[in-house]
Amino acid sequence: MARRYDPERRQRIIDAAIRVVGRQGIAGLSHRSVAAEADVPLGSTTYHFATLDDLLVAALRQAEEGFAKAVATRGGLTDPHTDLATELAGLMGEWLAGDRTGVELEYELYLAALRRPALRPVAAEWAEELAALLSHHTDPLTARALVALMDGICLQVLLTDTPYDEDYAREVLARVIPPGPSARPCPKRPRQGPPGSDA
Amino acid sequence: MARRYDPERRQRIIDAAIRVVGRQGIAGLSHRSVAAEADVPLGSTTYHFATLDDLLVAALRQAEEGFAKAVATRGGLTDPHTDLATELAGLMGEWLAGDRTGVELEYELYLAALRRPALRPVAAEWAEELAALLSHHTDPLTARALVALMDGICLQVLLTDTPYDEDYAREVLARVIPPGPSARPCPKRPRQGPPGSDA
DNA sequence: GAGTGTTGTGTACGGGCGTACATATCGGCG
DNA sequence: CGCCGATATGTACGCCCGTACACAACACTC
Structure with a gap:
C-alpha cells in the first residue's frame, strides 16, 4: 500500500x-x-x-465560503456609497455570465436542502450570511427580501433557459429597496410604509 | 397473465x-x-x-395542472378588485400551511429542471402560466418579478426551516407592485401601493 | 524499539438499478 | 374466423451502489 x-x-x-x-x-x-x-x-x-450527506454538507459549506469570498472580493457591497440595486444586478450578471457550471453547482447543492434536512442548517447559514452583508446597506427585512428576489431571479434564468436581463433585475430590486433617508422620491413623506426599525 | x-x-x-x-x-x-x-x-x-425523464416530465406537467387548478379555484386572481399583494401572500400562506408534502413535491419537480434539460420547457411553461395569470392585474415585468419573489420566499421557508411570515410576504410583494395608473408615482397622495382600479 | 491507536486500504457481499427480450394477450381489420 | 400489430408481462443480465471488515502502515509514547 x-x-x-x-x-x-x-x-x-x-x-x-x-x-x-x-x-x-x-x-x-x-x-x-x-x-x-x-x-x-x-x-x-x-x-x-x-454517508453521502456528510460529504454534501462539506461540499455545500465549501461552495458557500467560496461564494462569500467572491462577493467580498468584488467589494461593491462593502462600500456604502454604491447603489444597492445596481450592485446586486451587476453581481448576478457576473455570476450568471459565461459558463454556468459554477452557479448550477452552487444552486444544486443549495436546493438539495429541500429534501435533506442535514443540509438545511448550512443553507440557512448561507441565506443569513448574504442577508447580513446586505444589512450594512438596508434594514433586515429588506435584506431578506432582496435575497429571496435574487434567488427567484436566478432560478428563473437557470430553470427556464431564459437569458439574464440585468436591467429588469436592477429595476425590480430597486423597487424592493425602500427610499433611503437621503434620497426621498416623495419629499412630503419621509418613508412610506416599510420599517427601518421593524423586523 | x-x-x-x-x-x-x-x-x-x-x-x-x-x-x-x-x-x-x-x-x-x-x-x-x-x-x-x-x-x-x-x-x-x-x-x-x-426513461425516467419521460416519467418526470409527465409528473411535473400533472403537478403543474393541479396547481393551476388550485389557484383558479381560489378565485382571488380572477377578481380584479382584490389587492394583489394580499391575495398572493394569502395564497402562499395557504399553500405552505400544514402538511408541506405537496409543496415540497411540486418544488422538487420544478427545481429538477436545473439539471434535466428535458424538464426545462415544462418548468418554463409553469412560470409563464403563473405570470400570465398575474398579468391580468399588473404589467408583464411586474408579473415576472412577483413570480420570482414568490419562488424566493417559498424557497427560503422550505430550505431553511423558517416559518412563513405572511405579513412580511405581503409587505415585500407590495413593494414590487408599482402604483396603479390612477395612483401616479408622486402626486398629492392617492394610494401608495395597492391598485384598486389597476389593470 | 516495542506497543498502541489512529489512519488508510483492499476486497467481498447483498441488493437495487436500467435494460433487453422472448413471450403472452387482445382489439381490430379483412 | 384468422391474422396482425399494439399492448402488456416476466425474467434474466450486467452494472453500480453502500456497507462491512480484516488488515497494513504509520506517528506517537514510553
Whole structure:
C-alpha cells in the first residue's frame, strides 16, 4: 500500500466531490465516483465521510465560503456609497455570465436542502450570511427580501433557459429597496410604509 | 397473465410516480418503485415511459395542472378588485400551511429542471402560466418579478426551516407592485401601493 | 524499539438499478 | 374466423451502489 499520512486527503475528497457534482449532478455522486475523481481508494472516501450527506454538507459549506469570498472580493457591497440595486444586478450578471457550471453547482447543492434536512442548517447559514452583508446597506427585512428576489431571479434564468436581463433585475430590486433617508422620491413623506426599525 | 387492456394504466403510473416522489423524493424514483406503487409489473412502467425523464416530465406537467387548478379555484386572481399583494401572500400562506408534502413535491419537480434539460420547457411553461395569470392585474415585468419573489420566499421557508411570515410576504410583494395608473408615482397622495382600479 | 491507536486500504457481499427480450394477450381489420 | 400489430408481462443480465471488515502502515509514547 502506498501513500500514507496524507493530511490533505480529506480536503481533496471534498474538492473532487464538488467537481463530480458540477459535472454529473448530485445524482452522479457516490463514494466510488469521488474516489475515482480524487484518485484515492474507495475505502478512503467512506472513511472520511461515512454517508453521502456528510460529504454534501462539506461540499455545500465549501461552495458557500467560496461564494462569500467572491462577493467580498468584488467589494461593491462593502462600500456604502454604491447603489444597492445596481450592485446586486451587476453581481448576478457576473455570476450568471459565461459558463454556468459554477452557479448550477452552487444552486444544486443549495436546493438539495429541500429534501435533506442535514443540509438545511448550512443553507440557512448561507441565506443569513448574504442577508447580513446586505444589512450594512438596508434594514433586515429588506435584506431578506432582496435575497429571496435574487434567488427567484436566478432560478428563473437557470430553470427556464431564459437569458439574464440585468436591467429588469436592477429595476425590480430597486423597487424592493425602500427610499433611503437621503434620497426621498416623495419629499412630503419621509418613508412610506416599510420599517427601518421593524423586523 | 392477468389484467389486460387497461386504458388508464398510463395515468395510474403517473399518479404513482407523484406519490413516490412525494414520499421519497426524486432520488427514490425508479421504474421498479413506481411499478410497486402502482401495482403494475416492472415491464409496464418501462413500456409506457422508456426513461425516467419521460416519467418526470409527465409528473411535473400533472403537478403543474393541479396547481393551476388550485389557484383558479381560489378565485382571488380572477377578481380584479382584490389587492394583489394580499391575495398572493394569502395564497402562499395557504399553500405552505400544514402538511408541506405537496409543496415540497411540486418544488422538487420544478427545481429538477436545473439539471434535466428535458424538464426545462415544462418548468418554463409553469412560470409563464403563473405570470400570465398575474398579468391580468399588473404589467408583464411586474408579473415576472412577483413570480420570482414568490419562488424566493417559498424557497427560503422550505430550505431553511423558517416559518412563513405572511405579513412580511405581503409587505415585500407590495413593494414590487408599482402604483396603479390612477395612483401616479408622486402626486398629492392617492394610494401608495395597492391598485384598486389597476389593470 | 516495542506497543498502541489512529489512519488508510483492499476486497467481498447483498441488493437495487436500467435494460433487453422472448413471450403472452387482445382489439381490430379483412 | 384468422391474422396482425399494439399492448402488456416476466425474467434474466450486467452494472453500480453502500456497507462491512480484516488488515497494513504509520506517528506517537514510553
